[in-house]
Amino acid sequence: MSWIRFILVFLGGWPLAFGSDEFSDRLEQLLTVSTRDGRLRGRMSGTLEIESYAMQLPAPGLLYSESAFLTAPRWNVFLDVQMGAEFYFFAQVRADRGFDPGAAGAQVRLDEYALRFTPWRDSRLNVQVGRFATAVGNWGARHGAWSNPFITAPLPYENLTGMWDTEAVPLSRVLLLWSHVYPGSQGKETLAEKFQRVPIIWGPSYTTGILVAGELGRWRYAGELKLGSLASRPDAWMHGLEEWTHPTVSGRLGYRPNQMWNLGVSASAGPYLRDFATVNFKTGVGRGDFEQRVVAADVTFGWHQWQMWSEVFASRFCIPKIGDVDTVSYYSEVKYKLTPQWFLAGRWNQQLFSTILDRGVATKWGADVWRIDFSPGYRFSAYTQLKFQYSLQHGDSACRDFTRTLAAQLTLRF
């Protein structure tokens, strides 16, 4: 066995090494078990993702690195269990260097788990309890490395605003300093500071909660009660680390005129401030006053080799005694399959910020950003995929006008 083949096998790259999907098909059958009558069935599956980034510092978005080069391997293991037509359970365990790509040590986490109850076969009602991706928007359903044509998330899901969830904004000037937009003091963002900031919506937002969803004709509805707001970070998603005193309420109403189009509007409201940040609050102000309110719209289109997704989010962060600050972010993404194995994708993202009064002067509380992403990808087999991404971002960084990021991701699934 050559060294190359050994390394590929070692990494789990059996389809590449043997040039066939048959091994993976047989492995899939091996990892699927069932009772004799088929009513209770379980399957274990997963992905091995190896992604590398070459970037200009400070690292953009939700990348946590002080080095210009970052490699972040990740092993996802999924468990899907069906119990008749009524119950469905799933879980996702990850071994990686942090929920968001970073230079941290290896860790293993149970990121998702949920039990779903479907009393009727026509899906008019589903009730789900556990820790799972948000129903808001359309990116949550396709954020996995295999189905997502890009490596990084769209701007609303990863561009960190100047808002912190670990400390309440005491003065408008402080918020401008946190955002690095205070006139005359455009310091470089530090990695430590990055751990305080939040985006509009943090990735898929696997927050603990309960969901009610269903389909009535061409309409789809979903409502969820969750532990943290859309902006909350992964540390705040788990029951036990946050209290249920101020749950976040979110919902989505979807309409599908035909198979090609999916339209949806979403809304969410809940506190963005962590529980421990409210300890020194004076009376008259509570955690519930620091609310994040989001309204969003999404559209999905698919036809032949084309796919298109677009979302727009308008988020308000309420700051008692100072005022509300708003931000709007949107993106449009297009994917085209050139051949059965090659695909190309492009994405335009933008985020705009409102103003806040600081000593009588209206100043934007964040730097307006636009970013363009380009991604070619190739599927070696039904189980192996390689993607590249080039991103050009304008704004946000105080160091330069344009920030460039190059990324590659190899995904092996089983």
Place this chain on the structure above:
Amino acid sequence: MKKFLLSSYPDGLSRRWAGSIYEAIQELGTWAWRVGSCLGLLGISVEAATIEGRVSLPKVRVAPVINQRYEIIATGGVLGTNPPLAVVYLEGKFAGAATPAVVQMIQREMAFVPALLPVRIGTKVEFPNLDPGFHNIFSFSLAKRFDLGRYRSDEKPVPSQVFDALGLVTLRCDIHEHMRALVLVLDTPYFTITDEEGSFRLIDLPAGAFTLKVWLDSKTIRERPVVLVRDTARRMDFP
């Protein structure tokens, strides 16, 4: 193939003798086929040969588990899947075979129906989508590599592919990872699928010497020589 055939003869009969007998039977079958063809050309009615038998099928496969993690609305918690079946086909040289027909493999309730489809080389297979949502059929198999993309149920013409190379083609759906189907492309117009008990019946076969093959999976093909005479029925089991 010949090695396999000869080794299947009873003990005590030397390979050489077995080979001679086999060739003699083949020759006899060829003559029978020629006579039958001549009678047919003269307008004298003769019935074609028939083979029926039974194949021992493997154990029942485990039904797939649908990934519904991010697709909350998904009908069908328990999917009915085709139990293991076998394809039985006659291999040889066939003169003047008709143009392959157009056949269909549908997508219904998030499954391919049928999940196993034998076709003759050159056959056009249509893939109507009877589900309310999209499917995206693709294949990375060497015998046929394609990606149909996403198409509406009411689109005309129905998306199709011509299977123009011999071999096994695995069909998948890019949206629903549990969906799987097989198209077995054969160089013969004489094939059938067994029922769930393994029974099969091949009718309207020509006279002559052929090989009867049973395809069980990508790694298991059984075969036996057969000489067919018109107006006769033979029984051949594959235990």
